[in-house]
Amino acid sequence: MRLNLFSIFAALLLVAIALLMLAPPASAFHNDVDLEPFNMTIDPEDPVAHEVFQGSFEIRNSGIEPAVNVTVLVMNNTSECDVGDEQCDVVYDQAIGAIGADKAVLIEFDWTDHAEGDRVFSVFIDYFDDINETDENNNALYYEFHVFGEPTADLEFIEGTTVILSPPDPAVGDIIDVVVLFQNSGRASAPLFYVTFQDILDGDTTEIETLEVRNVQEGSAAQVNITWRPGAEGNHTIRIILDSQDDIEETDEDNNVFDEAIFVHAHTPELTISVNRGLVALPLDDWLEMPFQNHAINLSVLIYNNDSVEPASNVRVRFWDQPEGGTASEIADFMIGTVMNGTTRGILYIPGEELAWVTWDLNSGTSIVGNHTIIVEVDPLDAIEEWNEDDNRRFFNVTVLEPKPDLEVTAVVVAGEPARGIPSTVTVAVFNGGAETVSGAYIELRVDGELVNSWNVTLAEGGLRELEYDYTWAEHNPTVMGYADPNKVIDELDESNNYKSIWVAIAAPRHDVQLGAISHSGEAFEGQWVELTVELQNLLGEVPHYRLSLFVDNATAPEYQDPNQMQELYYVEGFNLAYNESRVVSIWWYNTVGFGWHNLSVEVEVLDHTYPDLNLSDNRNSTSFYLKQVFYQLSLEIEPLPEKIRLNETVRVIVNAFNFGPEILSEGAEVVVTGSGTQCEPGLQRTRELERATGEDNLEFFCTPNDTGPYVIEARIDPDNIHDEPNEDDNFATGVVNVTNEEFTPVTPPVISDDSFITQPIVWVPLATLAIIGAGMFAYYRLRGDDDFLPGTRGRQSGGSAPGQASGSATFRYDAESGITYDANTGEVIGEKKKD
Incomplete structure (x- = not known):
């Protein structure tokens, strides 16, 4: 049974493989x-022979399924090519992996002809027909172009304003300035060519003028102009021909x-009426x-005469x-005696103009409220012959x-300068800007919202009244307001301008302390105070009590003003800052941590809750301060020096140099002694x-004195x-030695005949042992190449000691025979060996 199942499964697998192999791609x-x-x-x-130029086109898949392995072939010849045509050059031959449904791809290539x-x-596209398409007839595209032997010019007119006429509405016999704007949009200059102007009237063509033009560079604009005097009335056509003699090869x-x-x-x-100015x-x-x-x-309206020759007389405007x-x-x-003809200034034509105006009152229409159409008509009786009668009437609303x-x-x-308890004259100016008497x-008149006085007035239209009242100030910086018709009893044109208020500063008691610029050293080390x-300036009344506080960076809490921070002291307080007094006050920054730039802000506060500072905008000032990081802290000491030496002696000075800083000074420090x-x-x-x-x-x-x-x-x-x-x-240290001229007389120590304790075995045996050990250490360090074989003695191993040295260069002498120690300078006996 198992064998049969296996055979059936194998047969099915072979059938499936066969179907896959026979399936189309x-x-x-x-x-x-x-x-x-x-x-x-x-x-x-406009490509040029032997020049590389770029080509591009798009391929769109309009279907609803993607297209894969799309072949693309571009060929070049003097005429259309077919696939496989050996007379054609292959420009581009590639396969595109896929083009999505309803998508397009851009194909770009370079070519040189x-x-x-x-x-x-x-x-x-798909020139081997590998892809089944809904439309097989749109897979080809043909693009015709011309390859030039060299770059060419391309003369063309500038779009928009191509021809400018002055005057714009010419009449027979006018001298017309005709300006033509054109450009060379090609890739080569146009060295010499001609521009011909022709006049075409009723089918007849007359040459006006031919101009020679030189050197219009590629990408440049140019203009030519002529003057033309037409001799006949009618519809003329001015024809302008660039390169009229075909001197330039153009794209x-x-x-x-x-x-x-x-x-x-x-x-x-x-005659016409100016529309730009209007009514x-x-x-x-x-x-x-x-x-x-x-x-x-x-x-009023402005009347124009657009003719350049004929003035207009007795012009009626209705x-x-x-x-x-x-x-x-x-x-x-309105009658105008004469409207002069227009004039030309350069290429600008200016028409003649005159103002016409009338008064429109209640008898002629202003008695009616609402929208009106004002109709203005020039020459309403047609008394003046004009070539255009259609622009003589205008309508205005x-x-x-x-x-x-x-x-x-x-x-x-x-x-004046109002002060508390002193009356001031307050003036309220009221104007009736309407069209009716009230x-x-x-x-x-209100002060801080409270009514202090009122008036009842009659004002004709356009009338002004200045109402005065003497008021004794009892407020602190009050708002003073004049208010017309506060209850809105009167129906007005504009209710938004019925009031005006001002803020009044009362001189005393009031406070305004100004904090000036901050002065400081600019930089310090971390940890330094x-x-x-700052300079305080009292702009107003005396300040009994104020205080300063310091803020660092963006802190909201002030800095301690106690260097030891043993008590909660945050302020520097001051008292009795008189009116207009300037006072310089110091404040300290003790907690100087964090190297780099810091923003320091100092603020002054007036400690008067009844009459606080009126202007807080000048109570705070800021400055920048740089904290330097501590790297080294150098110091030195001079070891003790002798009290006196002779003039011809040299004193040895031993200097101990230290670094107490947090960083290693790897290159060492320079030391000098004078x-x-x-x-x-x-x-x-x-x-x-x-x-x-x-x-x-x-x-x-x-040192030798x-x-x-x-x-x-x-x-x-x-x-x-x-x-x-x-x-x-502590980067320097000093010492003083007294230099004398007295002679030095050596002192011979007395000889004491007695057996030395050195001769005793109990003494010389240990001494000999120490000598042997010392010689071994000396030899060991010498073999290591270390001169400093006794730690802590670097700089003290000198070749000899000059008399009068400081501590560390001995001035005492010991006589081994006698056992006496004496001062080498004075000969004074310091001590001697005790007898057994």
């Missing part, structure tokens, strides 16, 4: 793919002709800005008023408003590497300030 199942090439371009559009002439790019020869239509009329006055309607009452019912309005829903009625006529008063408080003024208008000084201003031998020395915190080294110098008296020896570490330190006060 995946692309054959594509039944909703549609590939189409489109939008082919080349850059530049080596001969001048017409060319065709032939594009074939496009079909864009060199431009026609401009011009109507030439006979010279007559040409200006100004009330005769200068305080009014808009037309109101029953008020006189000045209506104004009409047509209310909305009503009929037009004549307002008045004007709205007549209902007249109302308009109370406006224009100013509230407090005289009676019994109620006006209020920083003093900041004696009474003269550098001692061997000059400038450098210590060995100084460890952090406990670094130490010993150096020796030799050249005069008697006090000899000042000064040792200095880091004399050139190479290393920045928090405290450089």
Whole structure:
């Protein structure tokens, strides 16, 4: 049974493999793919032989299934190619992995053609028909272009304003300035060519002028102009022909002709009304800005004469008023004696102009509230012959408003310098800017919102009243307001301008302490105390009590003002800062941690809750301060010096150099010693590497005085300030040696005949043992190459001791025979061996 199942399974597997092998490729199942090439371009559009240019086109798959393994072939020849045509050059032959459904891909290629002439790019998609498409007839694209032997120019007219005429509406006999704007958009200059102007009238063509043009560079714009005097009335066409004699080989020869239509009329006055200025309607009452019912309005327009030769005389301008829903009625006529003809300034034509105006009042239409159409007509009786009668009438809209008063408080003024308890004159100015008189208008004066006085006034339209009141100040910096018609009893044009308020500063008691600039050292080391000084300026009354606080960076809590921080002291307090007094105050920054830039802000507070500082904007000031990181802290000491030496002696000076800083000074520090201003031998020395915190080294110098008296020896570490330190006060040390002229007489120690204790075995046996051990240590360190074979003695192993050395260079002598120790300078016996 198992064998049968296995046989059946094997047979099914073989059948499946056979079906897969016989199946068509995946692309054959594509039944909703549609590939189409489109939008082919080349850059530049006018390629030159032997020049590389770029081509591009897109392939769109309009189907709903993706297309895979899409072959793309681009061929080039003088005519259209077919796939496999050996006369054609293959430009591009690639396969695209996939093009998604309803997607497009961009194909780009480079090509160089080596001969001048017409060319065709032939594009074939899926040229082996591997892909089943819904449309097999749109897989080819042909693009025709021309290869030039060399770069060519391309003369063409500038679009938009191509021809400019002055005057713009010419008449017979006018001298017309014709300006033509064009450009060379090609890739080569146009060295010499001609531009021809022709006049075409009623089918007849007349040459006006031919101009020679030189050197229009590629990418440049240019212009030519002629003057033309037309001799006949009618519709003329000015034809401009660029490169009219075909001197220039161009990329496009079909864009060199431009026609401009011009109507030439006979010279007559040409009157019209300026549309740009329009109708200006100004009330005769200068305080009014808009037309109101029953008020006189000045209506004005500007009349143009656009003819360049003929002036216009006795020009009548008629104004009409047509209310909305009503009929037009004549307002008045305005007569202009003469409107002069227009003139030309350069290429600019300026028409003749005159102003026409009439008064429009209640008798001619302003008695009607609402929208009006003002009709203005020039030459309404057709008394003047014109070549264009269609622009003699214009229509304008004007709205007549209902007249109302308009109370406006224009100013509230407090005289002098108001002070508490002293009366000041307060003036409230009220203006009626409306179109109607108001009676019994109620006006209020308020201080801090409280009513202190009121008036009832009558104001004619355009009338102004200045209302005064003496007020004794009891408030602290009050707001003073003038208010017209606060209860809105009067119907006004504008209710938003009925009040005006001002803030009044009362001189006393009031406080305003100004904090000036902050002065400081600019930088310090971490851990050092920083003093900041500020100048306080009292701008107003005396301040009994104030305090300063310091804020670091963005802190909201002030800094301690107790260096030991033993008590909660955050402020520097001051008292009795008089009016207009300036006072310099110091405040300290004790907790100087965090190297780098810090923002320090100092703030002053007036400690008066009844009358606080009025202006807090000047109570705080900030400055930048730099905290330096501590690396080294150098110091030195001079070991004790002898009290006196002879003039011809050399004193040995032993200097101990230290580094108490947190960083290792690997290169060591320079040390110099001077004696009474003269550098001692061997000059400038450098210590060995100084460890952090406990670094130490010993150096020796030799100083020889050249005069008697006090000899000042000064040792200095880091004399050139190479290393920045928090405290450089301990970078030097001094000592004084008295230099004398007295002779030195050696003292011979007395000889004491007695057996030395050295001869005793109990003494010399241990001494001999120590000598042997010492010789062994000496030999060991010498073999290691270490000169400093006794720790801590570096710098002390000198070749000899000069008389009068400081501590560390012995001035005492010991006589082994006698056992006496004596001073080598004075001969004084210091001690002697005790007898057994």
